[in-house]
Amino acid sequence: MKQNTQLITGGRKKDYTQGVVNPVLQRASTVVFDSVAQMKEATQKRAEQTLFYGRRGTKTHFALQDALAELELGAGCALYPSGAAAISNAILSFVKSGDHILMVDTAYEPTRDFCDKILVNLGVETTYYDPMIGDDIATLIEPNTVLLFLEAPGSITMEVQDVPRLTQIAKQHDLIVMIDNTYGNGLQFKPLQHGVDISIQAATKYIVGHSDVMMGIAVANDAHWPQLRENSYLMGQCVSPDDAYSALRGLRTMAVRLAQHEKSAMVLANLLEQHPLVDHLRHPAFSSCPGHEHFMRDFNGSNGLFSFVLKDGNQAAITALLDGMKYFKMGYSWGGFESLITVTSSFKRLRTVTDWPYHGPLIRVHVGLEDIDDLIEDLMAGLARFQAHL
Ligand SMILES: *Cc1c(COP(=O)(O)O)cnc(C)c1O
Numbered sequence: 251m252k253q254n255t256q257l258i259t260g261g262r263k264k265d266y267t268q269g270v271v272n273p274v275l276q277r278a279s280t281v282v283f284d285s286v287a288q289m290k291e292a293t294q295k296r297a298e299q300t301l302f303y304g305r306r307g308t309k310t311h312f313a314l315q316d317a318l319a320e321l322e323l324g325a326g327c328a329l330y331p332s333g334a335a336a337i338s339n340a341i342l343s344f345v346k347s348g349d350h351i352l353m354v355d356t357a358y359e360p361t362r363d364f365c366d367k368i369l370v371n372l373g374v375e376t377t378y379y380d381p382m383i384g385d386d387i388a389t390l391i392e393p394n395t396v397l398l399f400l401e402a403p404g405s406i407t408m409e410v411q412d413v414p415r416l417t418q419i420a421k422q423h424d425l426i427v428m429i430d431n432t433y434g435n436g437l438q439f440k441p442l443q444h445g446v447d448i449s450i451q452a453a454t455k456y457i458v459g460h461s462d463v464m465m466g467i468a469v470a471n472d473a474h475w476p477q478l479r480e481n482s483y484l485m486g487q488c489v490s491p492d493d494a495y496s497a498l499r500g501l502r503t504m505a506v507r508l509a510q511h512e513k514s515a516m517v518l519a520n521l522l523e524q525h526p527l528v529d530h531l532r533h534p535a536f537s538s539c540p541g542h543e544h545f546m547r548d549f550n551g552s553n554g555l556f557s558f559v560l561k562d563g564n565q566a567a568i569t570a571l572l573d574g575m576k577y578f579k580m581g582y583s584w585g586g587f588e589s590l591i592t593v594t595s596s597f598k599r600l601r602t603v604t605d606w607p608y609h610g611p612l613i614r615v616h617v618g619l620e621d622i623d624d625l626i627e628d629l630m631a632g633l634a635r636f637q638a639h640l
Contacts, residue, residue: 260317333452336466356404410541455585
């Protein structure tokens with residue numbers, strides 16, 4: 251089965267759909283049993299996808315979990331109330347006091363804050379590493395190192411890590427390898443195929459795809475699924491069946507949405523690369539992006555998210571650019587049907603071991619599904635406002 255077909259068929263077992271196209275929306279805390287024998291059986295099988303208690307999920311959740319485990323090629327999928335919860339709970343499931351972890355310097359900002367503000371108090375030490383470190387990752391592995399955490403492309407600056415090579419080295423030292431695969435979304439990148447143990451996503455982004463549900467997912471391989479599943483249960487992590495239903499609905503159209511996001515973003519990125527006000531483009535499909543060769547080798551394609559650095563500007567110019575945007579709305583997310591824009595002016599707090607050689611403001615855009623002509627006009631008008639205030 252090709253993967254676009256898998257997106258359509260995933261999780262549609264008769265037991266979940268009861269004869270219609272979509273799974274039943276089953277809202278439940280309590281599951282009631284008809285007999286002692288049935289209750290015993292459900293208790294024994296509670297780690298499998300059987301009705302036991304609301305927190306273990308209902309048929310609606312099982313349908314989504316099946317589809318996502320299939321998408322990411324794992325043994326099972328845990329659901330969390332946000333991407334941030336998926337990241338923190340996946341890490342917490344595999345570390346103990348005295349352990350050391352390796353965290354990519356270009357991690358999503360709250361992932362960094364979780365290490366610096368939560369893990370540190372539990373006696374778990376974090377070392378940040380350059381996303382482009384390559385084989386030198388081995389020099390950072392200590393006797394108490396247990397986990398390598400990857401994110402590719404990196405948040406905001408888009409460096410693409412060599413996931414297979416870093417994973418190979420980590421495995422030589424028996425580390426668990428996890429990745430934030432929100433950009434790769436399971437369709438455009440399949441980390442478990444490259445030896446990664448746990449692939450995490452903010453389903454909030456492309457899976458949900460409509461900016462109306464928060465959700466995180468973590469898909470684990472055979473060796474790590476039992477521990478991830480049990481810890482997620484013990485930490486009380488669950489999502490509402492209504493949200494699971496929305497995520498499954500989003501998943502069905504993810505491939506066609508991504509194709510359009512990619513196409514429109516490539517048009518805009520090509521225009522920006524040649525624009526006199528743009529100092530540097532950070533789009534993984536362009537050779538100017540660090541790790542572009544890894545992207546071409548390991549990913550099936552790009553999507554609507556990329557960044558670019560403007561030539562030196564001032565606050566008034568940036569404000570004029572942003573305040574006047576018509577379709578690119580200001581907001582800290584991406585992956586929905588709509589275009590978004592944000593600016594990052596300083597990387598001082600966000601990066602501790604990676605150099606950022608550019609001086610101008612970095613603009614990150616998520617290119618939505620609006621007509622490309624409207625988006626071009628909007629962005630070019632924004633750059634003209636920027637220039638007018640220089
Ligand atoms: C948005 C995002 C998250 C967090 O997801 P939430 O659902 O907002 O908690 C994690 N990682 C990356 C790369 C993200 O972009």
